[in-house]
Amino acid sequence: MAKINTKFGNEISKYGAVNFRACYNCGNCTAVCSLSTEEVSFPREMVRLSAIGFEDEIKASLKPWECYYCGECSTHCPQEANPGELMMSLRRYLTSKYDWTGLSGLLYKSLPISIIAFIITLIGVLWFAGSVGYELEKMIHFGHMFEMIAIAAVGVFILMPNVARMWYYTILKPKTKVSIAKYVKSMGELFIHMFTQKRALGCDDNQFRWFEHFVLVIGYLSLLFTTVFLNWFASPYLFVIILGYVMSAIVFVVTIDFVSSRMKRNKEVSKYTQPSDLFFVIWLFLMGLTAFLVRLFIDLDILEGNKWLYLMHLIVLVQWALIIVPFGKWTHFMYRSFAMYFAKLKEK
Numbered sequence: 001m002a003k004i005n006t007k008f009g010n011e012i013s014k015y016g017a018v019n020f021r022a023c024y025n026c027g028n029c030t031a032v033c034s035l036s037t038e039e040v041s042f043p044r045e046m047v048r049l050s051a052i053g054f055e056d057e058i059k060a061s062l063k064p065w066e067c068y069y070c071g072e073c074s075t076h077c078p079q080e081a082n083p084g085e086l087m088m089s090l091r092r093y094l095t096s097k098y099d100w101t102g103l104s105g106l107l108y109k110s111l112p113i114s115i116i117a118f119i120i121t122l123i124g125v126l127w128f129a130g131s132v133g134y135e136l137e138k139m140i141h142f143g144h145m146f147e148m149i150a151i152a153a154v155g156v157f158i159l160m161p162n163v164a165r166m167w168y169y170t171i172l173k174p175k176t177k178v179s180i181a182k183y184v185k186s187m188g189e190l191f192i193h194m195f196t197q198k199r200a201l202g203c204d205d206n207q208f209r210w211f212e213h214f215v216l217v218i219g220y221l222s223l224l225f226t227t228v229f230l231n232w233f234a235s236p237y238l239f240v241i242i243l244g245y246v247m248s249a250i251v252f253v254v255t256i257d258f259v260s261s262r263m264k265r266n267k268e269v270s271k272y273t274q275p276s277d278l279f280f281v282i283w284l285f286l287m288g289l290t291a292f293l294v295r296l297f298i299d300l301d302i303l304e305g306n307k308w309l310y311l312m313h314l315i316v317l318v319q320w321a322l323i324i325v326p327f328g329k330w331t332h333f334m335y336r337s338f339a340m341y342f343a344k345l346k347e348k
């Protein structure tokens with residue numbers, strides 16, 4: 001028999017869900033959702049499961065990841081039950097369930113804990129910079145080493161085990177039978193969704209938002225590649241230098257729109273912006289901007305006299321790599337891509 005968690009409603013409210021208990025099950029939201037189909041129908045079903053407290057069913061579901069938060073369902077809900085925001089809150093909740101460390105849940109639910117985490121990393125970087133006498137060359141060398149070590153460590157110790165837990169909850173535990181051949185054949189789905197997020201194009205009037213996301217993903221991944229693998233800050237090659245400038249500019253220019261829309265809260269999708277949403281876009285903006293300025297100051301030969309700029313970049317980088325990527329909203333990008341892959345595996 002299905003287990004009911006009577007406290008689930010309160011729990012999901014801590015992840016941002018508002019007024020979803022007002023739902024009277026009319027089904028308008030599902031009818032207007034352009035991504036919902038007869039076989040994979042949402043968000044009404046997820047609103048009901050949440051209101052009743054069917055936690056295990058929610059944990060086994062990939063549906064929250066199939067929603068791209070266009071906000072149409074919330075606009076058309078006669079009860080103002082905000083099904084779109086409920087789906088977003090379920091994604092935050094699921095992220096915390098997949099995360100074996102439990103830190104995602106703590107950071108999502110508590111702003112003070114998030115602030116403490118940012119302060120601890122800030123103190124750590126300042127302590128390190130002091131320990132090397134604020135020598136620019138050593139700080140840059142450490143920054144580059146840190147990027148490589150952080151990518152490997154976060155990937156191996158946090159992200160991969162968490163994806164394995166997601167697979168356990170959504171495929172293994174519900175006893176979905178999948179052949180090895182299907183795992184291999186469906187693999188393309190993972191990378192297509194990771195790089196293009198093409199499913200978002202299915203949302204009505206979402207083309208511009210999809211395009212912005214697409215440009216940002218490509219810009220972010222290219223900037224990561226340029227700084228980590230092509231060592232942008234130390235590279236003497238013109239092609240690498242220009243590539244880094246273009247990619248970092250793309251990241252901070254595109255994120256200006258995201259930050260401003262989140263701050264204004266004037267659209268359905270930004271009305272209930274949570275601190276984790278803001279941290280994600282602001283830190284992405286700061287990453288792009290500070291990286292651009294650091295390279296510019298190197299080329300103008302004025303970075304030695306302005307070490308504070310590199311220090312600022314390093315602080316943003318460390319907070320991004322140790323807080324936002326493993327435990328914050330960055331993970332949605334990864335889980336959504338895996339959800340599309342797992343959904344393909346579940347297809348009959």
Ligand code: SF4
Nearest residue numbers: 023024026027029077
């Ligand atoms: S439109 Fe609103 S009231 Fe109707 S099923 Fe959806 S969430 Fe419930």
Ligand code: SF4
Nearest residue numbers: 033067069070071073
């Ligand atoms: S926010 Fe958009 S994609 Fe998500 S459930 Fe509502 S209508 Fe569907």
